[in-house]
Amino acid sequence: MYKKDPIQLARSMQEDVFTQLKLPCSIGIAPNKFLAKMASDMKKPNGITVLRKRDIAEKLWPLPINEMHGIGRRTVDKWRNLHISTIGDLANAENELLLKKFGERGLELKKRANGEDDRPVNPHAYSEYKSIGHSTTLRADTRNKQIIMSTLQELANRVHKRLRKKDVFARGVQLTIRYFDWKLVTKSRKLESPIQEQEDLFLEAITLLEKGWSGESVRLLGISTYDLIEKKYAYKQLDLFTYKEEIKKDDINEMVQQLKERFGEDIIQKGWKKEETE
Incomplete structure (x- = not known):
């Protein structure tokens, strides 16, 4: 199974889900959890998106800040008040500002906006x-x-x-x-x-x-x-x-x-x- 091309594997997974549950599913293929999650939202309800780190400036950064996973609905206005309206704005924001307004969480979100996420995948958690x-x-x-x-x-x-x-x-x-x-x-x-x-x-x-x-x-x-x-x-x-x-x-x-x-x-x-x- 794991020798398959990632896109072929994704298509196989979609077919299995549809056959067993009669439901569509979108799949993101990326080098880490955050980018894969963002990619999975790009072609709903039944698309497959590959998001590489070299593509984030073009595909990820233009997205509005409220579409970023990890940004709560109730904090969107706080980000916009700081003139951080897109994921790209966050990726290029000053660390001092983020630390002052959002603490360590702000710095962590900036890393993700830059495509950095070292969290392990644990399917049994x-x-x-x-x-x-x-x-x-x-x-x-x-x-x-x-x-x-x-x-x-x-x-x-x-x-x-x-x-x-x-x-x-x-x-x-x-x-x-x-x-x-x-x-x-x-x-x-x-x-x-x-x-x-x-x-x-x-x-x-x-x-x-x-x-x-x-x-x-x-x-x-x-x-x-x-x-x-x-x-x-x-x-x-x-x-x-x-x-x-x-x-x-x-x-x-x-x-x-x-x-x-x-x-x-x-x-x-x-x-x-x-x-x-x-």
Whole structure:
């Protein structure tokens, strides 16, 4: 396997993912983790991008600072206020300024902007979950919105359970729609606050459905979450008011989960009632 040309290997991986999960995936090929991650975002949803260090000035530096992995949404304005609006601006920023405003983290991000990242790849690390999702093929092609909504609710619940089991939150949600003619459409959205609950996942899926569904008959639906972080870090990304709200909400969700585990899934119900006929 490892004797294959990198591009051939990437294509083989894409084919395997599509065959087993019916989902597209973009792949980045680069000399380190950061550049590979940036490359993987350049040709979504099903492209292959090679990003070499000699190409970063042309391909990486023109990108806006908010597209750089490691730059949080809440800090974008701070970077722009320092006249650092692109990844190239960061790559050429003065060390003293970065150290004063962002500490050692600022210097580390500058190294990455220059293509330097010596972090090892560890596929077995707990924190390295890249995505969690579920998809399902409907029993019949359908345009029935109630069936579609009910299916999304079921998928959101399954994804929620896996996120909860892994004790991680998602900062991005993707919806996959396959139509009766096998045409595939994906819509995704990065979130300002990480989520895990079924209701939040369902609402995000509905938002993406409204943007991505053409009204044609649907054969397959899928919900995937990405940019995952552990629960203890998820709370740190919320502002003070949201933090308190989420703590209360999590206490309630914990109680609901305990009731379901003790008395069964049907003890508490809310949402769409599924109709099997159109």
